[in-house]
Amino acid sequence: MLTKKLIDFMGLRNRRIAAALSIFFIIASLILIVVRGLNLGIDFTGGTVMEVAYPSSKAPDEVRQLLAKNGYQGIVQNFGSSRDIMIRLTPKKGENNESPEARAALSEKMTAILKSETPNVEVKRVDFVGPQVGDELREQGGLAFLVTLGGIMLYVAFRFEYRFAVAAIASLLHDAVVTVGFFALTQLEFDLSVLAAVLAILGYSINDTIVIFDRERENFRKLRTETVTNVLNISINETLVRTIMTSFATLIVVVAIYVFGSDATRNFSLALIVGIISGVYSTIYIASSMLITMGISKESLIPPERKDEELDAMP
Template identity: 40%
Template sequence: MRLLKLVPDDTNINFFRWMWLTSGVSFALMIASVIVLFINGLNFGIDFRGGTTIRAESTNAVDVGDYRNQLDDLGLTDVSITEVFDPTFGERSVVQIRLGARQDAEAVTPAELDTIHAALQEIDPAVTFTAVESVGPKVSGELIQTAFLAVGAAALGILLYIWLRFEWQFAVGGVVALIHDVLITVGIFSLFQLRFDLSTIAALLTILGYSINDTVVIFDRLRENLMKFKTTPLIDIMNLTVNETLSRTVMTSLTTALALGALLVFGGDVIRGFVFAMLFGVVIGTYSTVYLAKNIVLQLGVKRDWSKKVHDPEREVAEGSPFSDLP
């Protein structure tokens, strides 16, 4: 029986052939993301911009699509409708309706609530509003600050972890790759004005964990090879390491992308922003692990014998290596 292999065992790809090009493109995209972010800003959802949440209950079965179509003609802002499932509800159907805040008001008025209620009663006479909550811009501003502090704290924690586990050069390479992934993902959300809410922050934190996991696997193998091949140039050992772990990287990224692709198509509007951020993060995270993190480590150099000087990456690139003729 022949096993399916996406990457042959004898793969020998020179990942440093276009080192300066890939690094240049990565840093250019990071700068472009910052510029787009300053120009366009982010399309904040209800969590960050403020708005109103309505809890609606009915004794009839609820069709979220019908609810959404019924509210589309009312001129509401940033409408999100989700059905809530809980065994304690019994025969009741519970729906959460979220309405974005408008510039001229923090919350919907009682008259607007009556209009929304009347519109839903046309398709479901049994619907009732059991709770109405509003979030003002002050609370939303605090959420924005806390969310970005969470991302920064996660990146700092990862930096310290890699520094303690490996060497500071690995920590710098890993964290720059993480900043690269998060910044470009946020830039995409700003460029296309995709809704940015707490679920997107959750996706960014997940991207941090996913990307650094792949990076640590490669760093672990690199450390083993550094001890095994003590006199081999650093650039050769890095190429060998990435080729050895390439099968694992491709399989992990591909299976994750397949699952996220299914969720993106069939998951509905509620989780679409989260899934898109995750899917894009998997792609850009795999790229940064293979091309950016190791490039930075190569430039910083790694000592294997403290009685000798750090390897000179420019000299090693100039002298060439067994990988120099590879595609």
């Protein structure tokens, strides 16, 4: 059944190379996360968000330099148009913005700093995120990630077999760790939108994995004379076009958002780009490869054939 037209994804040499690459990326990502850490946004650390409108186009670097002269650091970016600026300030050491009075004073101070350079600048919105809220969001984000993984594992174990569930979770953890490691490497801001992208990657990746698992289960029952490696290879090749076309179509949209979208959606779309590429790789080389490693067999999925005596006894 296995012919030259099929790509030998599950060949021993290819599986070893893929395993080495996967281990390298996971270890490198974990080291980056621990050593460099994440550049957490104010959603997690607390801080101030301001939206201001200038009468004409304004470069974010000019606003950033103005704030730095006055001792404030943060993220400054355009949103909506070149006239609109979003400012995300991290709190100063020793500066307490918990009380309404302190927040009002900070808002007036920031407005005065901006108006000192451009008197007719318009402050549209000022929001504050306290450090306690940031801690709560961080905990809830981690909990959402764990609940998502647990739900997926239970679903896959119930629908297929426990080895499929373990393989699927290993594949998803690879995608999540590599994506977060990328943000640790680049030190791009990691905020709630990026966390949402990581959770979306889990859903996207498991969907592709389930499609391949379905074909593998079906082929295990049809191709009873083939080896496990051949059955997995045939299944992956049969679903390869679907995997590539679906991922390519999604990437076109996400890349368009990254290139033509605003700065507010750039990190979100970049996380999806990394996650989608990683998901295609892990679905093929981690999820299916782990089934072989864990000793999946045709007997695990093929219902036992009925004996002649049992067939004769049926009405």
